[in-house]
Amino acid sequence: MFKGVLYIFLFLVLGEVIVYLFNLPIAGNIIGMVAIFIALKLKIIKLEEVKPASDQFIKYMVLFFVPYGVGLMTFYDVLKVHWIAIVISTVLSTILTLYITGIILQKFGKNE
Amino acid sequence: MNEIYQQPLFGIFLTLIVFQTAKIIRGKWKFVLFNPVLLSVIFIICFLLVFDIDFEAYNVGGQYLGFLLGPTVVALGVLFYEKYEQIKENILPFVSAVVVGGTMSIISVCGIALFLGATEPIIRSIAPKSVTTPIALEIATTIGGVPYIAAGIVIAVGIFGNAFGPAILRLLGIKDKNAIGAALGTAAHGIGTARALDEGKLAGAYGGLAMCVNGLLTAIITPYIVKLFLL
Numbered sequence: 581m582f583k584g585v586l587y588i589f590l591f592l593v594l595g596e597v598i599v600y601l602f603n604l605p606i607a608g609n610i611i612g613m614v615a616i617f618i619a620l621k622l623k624i625i626k627l628e629e630v631k632p633a634s635d636q637f638i639k640y641m642v643l644f645f646v647p648y649g650v651g652l653m654t655f656y657d658v659l660k661v662h663w664i665a666i667v668i669s670t671v672l673s674t675i676l677t678l679y680i681t682g683i684i685l686q687k688f689g690k691n692e
Numbered sequence: 693m694n695e696i697y698q699q700p701l702f703g704i705f706l707t708l709i710v711f712q713t714a715k716i717i718r719g720k721w722k723f724v725l726f727n728p729v730l731l732s733v734i735f736i737i738c739f740l741l742v743f744d745i746d747f748e749a750y751n752v753g754g755q756y757l758g759f760l761l762g763p764t765v766v767a768l769g770v771l772f773y774e775k776y777e778q779i780k781e782n783i784l785p786f787v788s789a790v791v792v793g794g795t796m797s798i799i800s801v802c803g804i805a806l807f808l809g810a811t812e813p814i815i816r817s818i819a820p821k822s823v824t825t826p827i828a829l830e831i832a833t834t835i836g837g838v839p840y841i842a843a844g845i846v847i848a849v850g851i852f853g854n855a856f857g858p859a860i861l862r863l864l865g866i867k868d869k870n871a872i873g874a875a876l877g878t879a880a881h882g883i884g885t886a887r888a889l890d891e892g893k894l895a896g897a898y899g900g901l902a903m904c905v906n907g908l909l910t911a912i913i914t915p916y917i918v919k920l921f922l923l
Contacts, residue, residue, distance in 0.1 A: 592762055647751060686867075
């Protein structure tokens with residue numbers, strides 16, 4: 581478990597360093613996500629070593645973003661003005677995204 | 693009394709205890725709006741308003757929990773690898789579906805919001821609305837949006853997809869379980885994927901992988917798409 585946590589933080593640091601060195605317009609943790617995938621694919625690290633730790637992070641992910649959801653309260657005034665535009669655009673866009681993704685895979689994928 | 697609120701312990705403890713309570717409520721009633729995150733957020737906001745505590749005081753502790761989203765994004769890379777092994781043979785149609793769907797998600801939400809008169813900070817905040825919260829926060833911050841608005845919208849989208857996604861898809865003629873899984877993961881990230889798991893383990897894997905692929909895609913292309921809309 582500890583080794584897994586260490587690996588995850590190692591790749592997080594690696595991602596931040598890469599972003600800093602190459603001045604990338606993308607977050608360091610996202611680069612870290614790609615880097616750990618590549619490391620697993622190339623068998624540089626083993627799945628059994630990181631999985632116990634990564635599963636825990638993913639399991640409690642929803643807890644970690646509660647504070648950000650609470651932060652929404654500080655934007656009450658902005659939301660009061662724009663809520664109709666926000667609700668309509670997100671609902672329509674979500675339905676469209678669901679449909680496009682689903683129909684492409686249903687048409688072209690190997691189905692059960 | 694005020695000093696107690698200013699300690700990290702206050703925000704952390706409040707979040708933990710509320711989250712546990714929300715999970716118990718969810719366990720008792722399977723009602724879709726009793727999502728633990730939604731319940732926790734609403735309850736904490738009410739608590740802070742009733743006792744007249746600033747968000748900043750709560751966030752002294754809250755930010756420590758938020759910090760853990762950084763390593764969580766890296767952990768998604770591990771999930772990505774695991775799921776990738778499960779759906780290898782369908783990878784090309786799958787990636788195409790997620791890429792087209794994910795791209796349309798950003799274009800459509802920005803386009804419609806702009807048409808309805810939303811301001812620039814709003815558009816920059818809702819552009820990553822379909823990707824998993826930790827990635828959406830990073831994207832919103834990178835492109836000059838407000839991470840708190842992004843988080844709220846993303847959670848709402850996830851709950852919407854979780855509650856209505858499968859019904860909407862079936863109504864539109866999408867009956868293949870893997871397609872439903874991929875659609876839920878692409879449009880409604882982890883909260884949608886939780887519902888995809890109800891369709892079966894493989895559908896859940898499609899959802900999880902779709903969430904990872906779309907997160908990466910959206911992180912790469914959102915800055916360019918938003919630039920097109922907000923010249």
